[in-house]
Amino acid sequence: MAAWRSILVTKPCRLSVKNLQLIYEPHDEETIKVPLEDITVIVIETNQASITTALLSQIAEKNIALFSCDSFHMPNGCFTPFHQHSRLSQIAHIQRDMKLPLKKQLWQKIITQKIINQSELLHYFDKDNMQLEVLKDKVKSGDSENLEALAARRYWQNLFKDFLRDQKALDPRNIALNYGYAIIRGAVARSLVAYGLLPTFGVFHNSELNAYNLADDIIEPLRPMVDMVVKKLEIEDELDVHLGVSVKSALINVLNMQMRLNNENVTLVSICDIMAHSFVKAVKLNDANCLKLPEIQ
DSSP: OOOOEEEEEOSSEEEEEETTEEEEEETTSOOEEEEGGGEEEEEEOOSSEEEOHHHHHHHHHTTOEEEEEOTTSOEEEEOOOOOOOTTHHHHHHHHHTOOHHHHHHHHHHHHHHHHHHHHHHHHHTTOOOHHHHHHTTOOOGGGTTOHHHHHHHHHHHHHSTTOOOOTTOOSHHHHHHHHHHHHHHHHHHHHHHHTTOOTTSOSSOOOTTOTTHHHHHHTGGGHHHHHHHHHHHHHTTOOOTTOOHHHHHHHHGGGGSEEEETTEEEEHHHHHHHHHHHHHHHHHHTOGGGOOOOBOO
16 A cells, blocks of 8 residues: 655654654654554654664654754755665766766756646636647747746746745745745655756756755646645635644645646656656657656646
């Protein structure tokens, strides 16, 4: 049975492992046990949690995503296990030496799929998606005309009322989007490393100050899944600037949501692995068509 639980740790506690179960011991409360095989992701929000090395080892073995948070309770780190790829050095060298034409073709494919997924999400919420339907077929190699930005403007205008996407803004929608994107970004980076890739070397993003350029490339078609959750929370009037436990849990659980890939419904956390594996193949064969990207159902 596939893992399905998302764990959000908000209270001072001790986290350990016994008999392949996560042992959650909050101060002055009842101990809770959860089978590790049921857990997809753990987010530790409190700065007063202790965790045993035995549990860390099991988290690595079970390929569970483990996130830490900053003083504002936003995810700021992801534990990356050393699942050493058998040809890690070879893959890293091939990735580093990728030629510009392949990078441009990969970026074209990524942005095309991102716009397709944005269009599908607008359709899901009965919003106008006609402009995105036109743009998705016009993306050129390297997105030379920057249709990603044009599509984004149309997308946000139609998805949310009176909204401007701004990472630094302090309104509930932007804060929730930042939180959800951080969760997916960490999961993507984790998968890239597991398949022998270096997240530093991207196909479009190339900042020397960013250790996750490739993750910021690969994440693009996945972002609309977070947008979907935030839109639903807004409709249900559950959003506020403090992001309550139920809101954070919903955003963390995006990793257990399903998208369509290879004519199958696949959880987003598994899709991260599939995308990373297919990216390796694309780089090895110098063929952007090898990259597998998911669609919104």
